[in-house]
Amino acid sequence: GNSVTQMEGPVTLSEEAFLTINCTYTATGYPSLFWYVQYPGEGLQLLLKATKADDKGSNKGFEATYRKETTSFHLEKGSVQVSDSAVYFCARSGGYQKVTFGTGTKLQVIP
Amino acid sequence: DGGITQSPKYLFRKEGQNVTLSCEQNLNHDAMYWYRQDPGQGLRLIYYSQIVNDFQKGDIAEGYSVSREKKESFPLTVTSAQKNPTAFYLCASNQRESTDTQYFGPGTRLTVL
Numbered sequence: 001g002n003s004v005t006q007m008e009g010p011v012t013l014s015e016e017a018f019l020t021i022n023c024t025y026t027a028t029g030y031p032s033l034f035w036y037v038q039y040p041g042e043g044l045q046l047l048l049k050a051t052k053a054d055d056k057g058s059n060k061g062f063e064a065t066y067r068k069e070t071t072s073f074h075l076e077k078g079s080v081q082v083s084d085s086a087v088y089f090c091a092r093s094g095g096y097q098k099v100t101f102g103t104g105t106k107l108q109v110i111p
Numbered sequence: 112d113g114g115i116t117q118s119p120k121y122l123f124r125k126e127g128q129n130v131t132l133s134c135e136q137n138l139n140h141d142a143m144y145w146y147r148q149d150p151g152q153g154l155r156l157i158y159y160s161q162i163v164n165d166f167q168k169g170d171i172a173e174g175y176s177v178s179r180e181k182k183e184s185f186p187l188t189v190t191s192a193q194k195n196p197t198a199f200y201l202c203a204s205n206q207r208e209s210t211d212t213q214y215f216g217p218g219t220r221l222t223v224l
Binding site: 031032034036041042043044045046049051089093094098099101102103104 | 144154159208210217218
C-alpha cells in the first residue's frame with residue numbers, strides 16, 4: 001500500500017539555521033505531495049504542495065521539490081525562526097480518495 | 112469566514128459511554144474525513160465521506176460510527192467498543208479528490224476517565 005516515511009524528531013535548531021526534514025514516499029501511481037504544519041493544540045494546515053515530478057512547492061520561505069527518481073519530497077528552509085517551531089507532516093495522495101500521512105517531525109527552534 | 116469547526120475542544124467521558132464529536136464545514140466541500148492522532152503515530156484515517164448519505168471505513172474504523180445526513184456535517188461517535196479512545200481527533204474536508212488540499216478543524220481532545 002501507500003506509505004510516507006519522514007525523519008524522526010525532534011529536530012532542535014538555533015534561530016537562523018538551515019532546516020531539512022527528509023520525506024520519502026512509495027512510488028505507486030502519480031501522487032500529489034504535501035507538507036502540512038501543526039502548531040501546538042491546533043489542527044493541520046497546508047504549508048505547500050506539488051502535483052507532478054520536478055514541481056517545487058514553496059511558501060513562507062519553505063521549499064520542497066517533487067523528486068520522482070528518488071521518491072523524495074524533502075522540506076527545506078534557509079533560515080528558521082522561533083515561530084517555525086511546530087510539527088511538520090509529509091503526505092501523499094492515493095487511491096480511494098485517501099491521503100497517507102507520515103508520522104510527523106517536531107521542530108524546535110531556540111533563540 | 113469559511114472553515115471547519117469542531118466541538119467541544121476538550122471532552123471527558125467515562126468508560127462504557129458513547130460520545131459524539133461534532134464537525135461542521137461551510138466550505139461547500141464534498142468530502143469529509145475523520146482522523147485520530149496519537150503521539151508518534153501521525154494521523155490515522157477513521158472514516159471518510161465523499162458525498163451525502165455515503166461514507167467509507169478508513170484504516171481504524173472499529174469502535175467508531177459516523178453519519179453524513181447533510182453536506183456540512185459529519186459527526187463521529189466513539190462507542191464503548193473502542194478499546195483505547197483517548198486521543199486527539201481531527202476532522203478535515205476537501206473539494207473531492209485526494210489530490211486536493213485538505214482543510215482541518217482545530218481538533219477535539221477526548222479523554223476517557
